[in-house]
Amino acid sequence: MVSLVLGGGGARGAYQAGVLRRVAEIRPDLPFSILVGSSVGSVSIAYLASRAEAFAAAADSLARLWAEVTVDQVFRSDSFSLSWIGLRWLRDLAGGGVIFGARARSLLDTAPLSRLIMRHVRFEKIQPLIERGILHAVAVIATSYATGQSVTFVQGHPEIRPWTRPHRIAVLTRLGVEHVLASCAIPFVFPAVRVGAEHYGDGNVRLSYPFSPAAKLGASRIFAVSLRHPKDAAAAAVPMVQGYPPPAQVAGVLLNSVFLDSFDDDAAQLVRINSLLARGDGPSCLLELSPPLRPIDLFVIAPSRDLGRLASAYQHHFPPVVRWLLRGVGIGETRSADLVSYLLFDRAYTQALLEIGYADASAQAGSIERFLEDSDLPTSRSDGPRACAAGRAAEAGGNPGP
Helix, strand or coil, X not given: CEEEEECCCHXXXXXXXXXXXXXXXXXXXXXXXXXXXXXXXXXXXXXXXXXXXXXXXXXXXXXXXXXXXXXXXXXXXCHHHHHHHHHHHHHHHHHCCCCCCCCCCCCCCCHHHHHXXXXXXXXXXXXXXXXXXXXXXXXXXXXXXXCCCEEEEEEECCCCCCCEECCEEEEECCCCHHHHHHHCCCCCCCCCEEECCEEEECCCCCCCCCCHHHHHCCCCEEEEECCCCCCCHHHHCCCCCCCCCCHHHHHHHHHHHHHHHHHHHHHHHHHHHHHHHHHCCCCHXXXXXXXXXXXXXXXXXXXXXXXXXXXXXXXXXXXXXXXXXXXXXXXXXXXXXXXXXXXXXXXXXXXXXXXXXXXXXXXXXXXXXXHHHCCCCCCEEECCCCEXXXXXXXXXXXXXXX
């Protein structure tokens, strides 16, 4: 089975939709039987899952939805809403809990996002598609604030069983808007979402192994879309700020860590472990596991341009009050626009990302087609600077990582 894995990145998720639009032109029938998403990736995963019987049309309409999205469709950006939230934070911080009232829960109100998801994702369609065999499993990942665990909410084939690993568990359920909203709830920025008896936040916060849920659900191949532009050592070492870093720079670094780092790290670990197994000289703890390890092939496509730097050309498209707040946290004092790139749900920016994603997938069209069609791929190969296919060492139903 082939799995599609989409991670987090806020407005950068438009790039994923651009890639998928081109993939659907290569393979109009759904090539993925397992769909896994975290944070903004969960939105696209849920959307595709509810329309899986017509993948080409679903990928095209998903791209059109991203092309039309605005800030007001994701969070309230009017001056009254933002001022009221700011006053509640000021009351809570300055009042020491003495001044009573509803406690501030986040910096932004995502009520519009809830309405957007309910309007476009037909959750009731997912189970019939699973019963018809079009889908094997759909998984949305969130972080429990009550336990600190990474929780994978799974709706899938009856043979699927939940799993437990240190700090990671799976829960079988019928997916709904609350699971997707929880997966998208960036800490402090977006409010936590109640699912059952607990409150959850962004799925990327504790997601050390983004590809592990797909492996546990039975994937033999994983197609993943990264949202980080690969940089060489020299480019990565260029300072983005001089002197003491403003809050905007700190926030950008933290969000990069939450959304992007684990994706790259898990892919690198995948290649290393599978290489050991292919040579047959890995540590005995890997070679003698029961059930035995199995290779899982991975194809990752990543942006050919820096999506954070690109956002700086569009940040003036924010509503005036949002621009004012961003200036207040020092967005003009850093060369990095990474913080902006996560919040810039603007048609001009998302359209640019859609075009880049489509172009990047077009440049790798031959490799993508071979990856999705081959039944016996080599355990390790490279297809160019923006894509890689490699083998994965994974337990039958598990990741060998901690």
